[in-house]
Every structure is written in C-alpha cells, then in structure tokens.
Amino acid sequence: MAVEHYAIIIAETLGYEVEYNPACFDFSEAEAREKKLWRSEKPMPTSETMETENAKIVTEQASTQYIRQRKSEYDALNQFELMTDDAANSTTTHADAISAIKTKYPKP
Secondary structure, three states, X not given: OOHHHHHHHHHHHOOOOOOXXXXXXHOOHXXXXXXXXXXXXXXXXXXXXXXXXXXHHHHHHHHOHHHHHHHHHHHHOOXXXXXXXXXXXXXXXXXXXXXXXXXXXXXX
C-alpha cells in the first residue's frame, strides 16, 4: 500500500476530513496551508502521531491477516454442496475442509 494511502487512512482514523493532498506531510503545517495542500480547520497531525497511528494500523493488519487468508479459501469451497453431500453420505468432508483451513491459517 502506498505511503499516501496510509496517510489518508491515518488522518481519517484521527478524525480529519480528507480535504488535503497527502504530499502535505512533506511540508511544515504553515507551508502546507500556504500551498493549499492542507485545508482542514484542525492542525496537521505531528509526525510522531502519524507514526503511532501507522504502527497501530500495521499491528491490526498483521493480527487479522489470518481472517483474510481463511476467507479467500472459504470462498473457494463449494460449502453448500459439501454439506449436502456430507448429509447424504454420512461423511465429514465439509468439516474436514474447514478444519484444514483453520489449521493452515491459525489465529495468532
């Protein structure tokens, strides 16, 4: 993900309106306002605030990566057919497939 995109996410997380150009973070607040890169009434977040929020986002994304990985594999399963076949044949194919995915992508 591009740095500019992270800057937008962080600013939104902090409650800023997204009425700025991400390039504004390359300038002081006064320069960004003068160049009309920062148009919010709120003061620009400090680089320390941006780094702290970025760390939070990175940590959250890492802690929920298994969810995205599992979902992509769950979506590839024809779960309704597996459950129907299991009911008709007294098998556990569906439960086994789900268990294999959970084993492959465990919770942190």
